[in-house]
Amino acid sequence: MDDEFDYIVVGAGSAGCVLAARLSEDPAARVLLVEAGPEPRDFWLRAPAGMGMMFMNARYNWRFETEPVPGLGGRRVYWPRGKTLGGSSAINGMVYMRGHPMDYDHWAGLGNEGWGWDDVLPYFLKSEDNARIESGLHAKGGAMRVSDPVLRHPATEAFVAAAETAGIPRIAELNAPPFEGVSYQQFTIRGGRRESSYTAFLKPVRNRANLAVETGTRVLRVLTARGRATGIETAKGGRIRTRRARREVILCGGALASPHLLALSGIGDGAELQRLGIPVAAHLPGVGRNLQDHWNAPFALRVTPDSSLNHRLRGWRKYLEGARYLATRSGFLAMGSSAVSAYVRSTPDRPQPDLQLAIRPMTSQFLPGGKVEIDPLPGISGACVLVHPESRGEVRTASPDPMADPEFHPNYLDDPGDIRRLIAGIRLMRRVLGAAPIAGRIEAELAPGAGLETDEALEGYIRSSGGTSWHPVGTCKMGRDPMAVVDPKLRVHGIAGLRVADASVMPRIIGGNTHAPTVMIAEKAADLVRRETGRA
Incomplete structure (x- = not known):
C-alpha cells in the first residue's frame, strides 16, 4: 500500500503544490506528490530580493539552456527553472498578473468550453488573499497572499x-478594467517573505495523513496499460520504484518537463518516438509543440543619484539593508521585481494590449559564476515585453534516457510581426522616458543606446541583446484539434487516467506573468478531478 495511491501528482511547482493540497482535502483520497528537487532550505528562497541569488543556483535551479536560436544569430538563451518545492514560484519575480480577459475568451473560442474569463475568474478568487483590494475581481481569505510593493521609489x-x-x-490596478494603462504591480509576498505555491498551499497542510510528499525523486516515465495510465516509475538514490495510481496520474512539471515526460512514456509523435526506440502508447503529434514565451527588449539608463537604488545596495550600505530586512522584513530586500508596468497596444488596431513596458529603479549584472553585482553607477532598468508573440517553438525529446535533458527550440522572433511590434514598443518606451518628469532624471540611455534609431539598428539590437521573460507555455496545449494534447478537462487524448495541469496546457500565452494563471489552472483542475469522482 505504500506504493499505491488514488492520485499521483508529478512536479511540486506552481501547479503541483496547489493540486496536491486540494485533492488531499478529501480524507478518503491518498495523494502522492513527487518532486525532483530538494527541500527549500535557503534564506534566499524566502527573501524576495533573493531571486537574484537563485538565478543560477544549481541546487534549486535546473539552469536549462536552449539550442542555438536562428532568429538570434545562433545565440543560446539561459532558462532558469525552479527545482524545489514551489518550483519556479520559489525563484521567480513574484509578480501577480492574471492576463487580459480576452486571453481566456480566446481559449474558449478555440473550443475549450469552461475556460472563458467568466469561467476562470472564480478560481483566481478562490486562491487569492489580497492585502488591499476586495471586490468582485479580488478576494481576501484565500491561501495565496497578494500585496502591494513595500516602497514606491x-x-x-x-x-x-x-x-x-x-x-x-x-489606472488603479492592472488586474481590473480597463486592463490597459500604467500602474503599480502586486506581488505574491506575505509579510516581507516570498509566497511560493509551497508556502501558500502545501506547507500548511503537509502533515495530512493522506498526503505523501517526496523530494529528490526523479520520475522516469508514466506507466500505461491498455490505454490507461496506471502509475509512474521513479528513481531516488539509485533505487527504481513503481508507484501505482488507482484513479489518476496528473502531470504538473511545467511547459518544459511535462511534454518531455509524456514522450518518454510513449505519448507523442509516433514517428519520432519510434526513431528513439520508445514504444508508442498514443500518437499525439502536438506533444512538445506550440512552445511560446515572452521576448523583451531591455533598457538601461544612467540617472541622477537620487533616482536609483544602486548606491543603497552596494558596499557597506548593502549590509545596512540586510540588517533592516532581518529586523523588520521591509526595505529594498522585501521588494519584488519591476514595480511598475504599462500595458499598451503596439498599434491602435490591436484588439488588446500586446506590449508591456516595465521599469525598476536599479541596474545589475550577473557575473560568470552566477553572483549578482549591482552596478556602481546610478541606473534604472526596464524592458519592452512582447506579451502576445506569434512565433512558436518546441520541446524535443532527443534521447530515450530519462536523465537526459530535452532540446529546447523556442524559435524566438521567427514571425516577422514580432520584430515590428517590439520596435514599436521601443519607440513608445523612449517616448515615455523622454516625457516629464522622468526625463529630468535621465542622463543617458545606455541600452539600446541613443545611437540606435533606424528600424534596422533596433532589429539588430533586439536579436543580439533581447532577452526572455522566462514564461514558457503551451507545449501540451488544450483543445480538440489534431495538435491538441489535452481536452478541456485537461485529460490527455487517448490515455485514460492521465491529465496535465500546468502552464503547458495554455493554447495561447496570456498577456502577463504566468504564475497566477498556472495556480488558477491547478485550482480548476482539482475541481474537474473531484467532479468526475463525485466528490466536488
Whole structure:
C-alpha cells in the first residue's frame, strides 16, 4: 500500500503544490506528490530580493539552456527553472498578473468550453488573499497572499507620471478594467517573505495523513496499460520504484518537463518516438509543440543619484539593508521585481494590449559564476515585453534516457510581426522616458543606446541583446484539434487516467506573468478531478 495511491501528482511547482493540497482535502483520497528537487532550505528562497541569488543556483535551479536560436544569430538563451518545492514560484519575480480577459475568451473560442474569463475568474478568487483590494475581481481569505510593493521609489512615480504625459492613462490596478494603462504591480509576498505555491498551499497542510510528499525523486516515465495510465516509475538514490495510481496520474512539471515526460512514456509523435526506440502508447503529434514565451527588449539608463537604488545596495550600505530586512522584513530586500508596468497596444488596431513596458529603479549584472553585482553607477532598468508573440517553438525529446535533458527550440522572433511590434514598443518606451518628469532624471540611455534609431539598428539590437521573460507555455496545449494534447478537462487524448495541469496546457500565452494563471489552472483542475469522482 505504500506504493499505491488514488492520485499521483508529478512536479511540486506552481501547479503541483496547489493540486496536491486540494485533492488531499478529501480524507478518503491518498495523494502522492513527487518532486525532483530538494527541500527549500535557503534564506534566499524566502527573501524576495533573493531571486537574484537563485538565478543560477544549481541546487534549486535546473539552469536549462536552449539550442542555438536562428532568429538570434545562433545565440543560446539561459532558462532558469525552479527545482524545489514551489518550483519556479520559489525563484521567480513574484509578480501577480492574471492576463487580459480576452486571453481566456480566446481559449474558449478555440473550443475549450469552461475556460472563458467568466469561467476562470472564480478560481483566481478562490486562491487569492489580497492585502488591499476586495471586490468582485479580488478576494481576501484565500491561501495565496497578494500585496502591494513595500516602497514606491521616486523614479517609479516619475515613470507613471511620464506615461500619463505620453498619453498612457494611469489606472488603479492592472488586474481590473480597463486592463490597459500604467500602474503599480502586486506581488505574491506575505509579510516581507516570498509566497511560493509551497508556502501558500502545501506547507500548511503537509502533515495530512493522506498526503505523501517526496523530494529528490526523479520520475522516469508514466506507466500505461491498455490505454490507461496506471502509475509512474521513479528513481531516488539509485533505487527504481513503481508507484501505482488507482484513479489518476496528473502531470504538473511545467511547459518544459511535462511534454518531455509524456514522450518518454510513449505519448507523442509516433514517428519520432519510434526513431528513439520508445514504444508508442498514443500518437499525439502536438506533444512538445506550440512552445511560446515572452521576448523583451531591455533598457538601461544612467540617472541622477537620487533616482536609483544602486548606491543603497552596494558596499557597506548593502549590509545596512540586510540588517533592516532581518529586523523588520521591509526595505529594498522585501521588494519584488519591476514595480511598475504599462500595458499598451503596439498599434491602435490591436484588439488588446500586446506590449508591456516595465521599469525598476536599479541596474545589475550577473557575473560568470552566477553572483549578482549591482552596478556602481546610478541606473534604472526596464524592458519592452512582447506579451502576445506569434512565433512558436518546441520541446524535443532527443534521447530515450530519462536523465537526459530535452532540446529546447523556442524559435524566438521567427514571425516577422514580432520584430515590428517590439520596435514599436521601443519607440513608445523612449517616448515615455523622454516625457516629464522622468526625463529630468535621465542622463543617458545606455541600452539600446541613443545611437540606435533606424528600424534596422533596433532589429539588430533586439536579436543580439533581447532577452526572455522566462514564461514558457503551451507545449501540451488544450483543445480538440489534431495538435491538441489535452481536452478541456485537461485529460490527455487517448490515455485514460492521465491529465496535465500546468502552464503547458495554455493554447495561447496570456498577456502577463504566468504564475497566477498556472495556480488558477491547478485550482480548476482539482475541481474537474473531484467532479468526475463525485466528490466536488
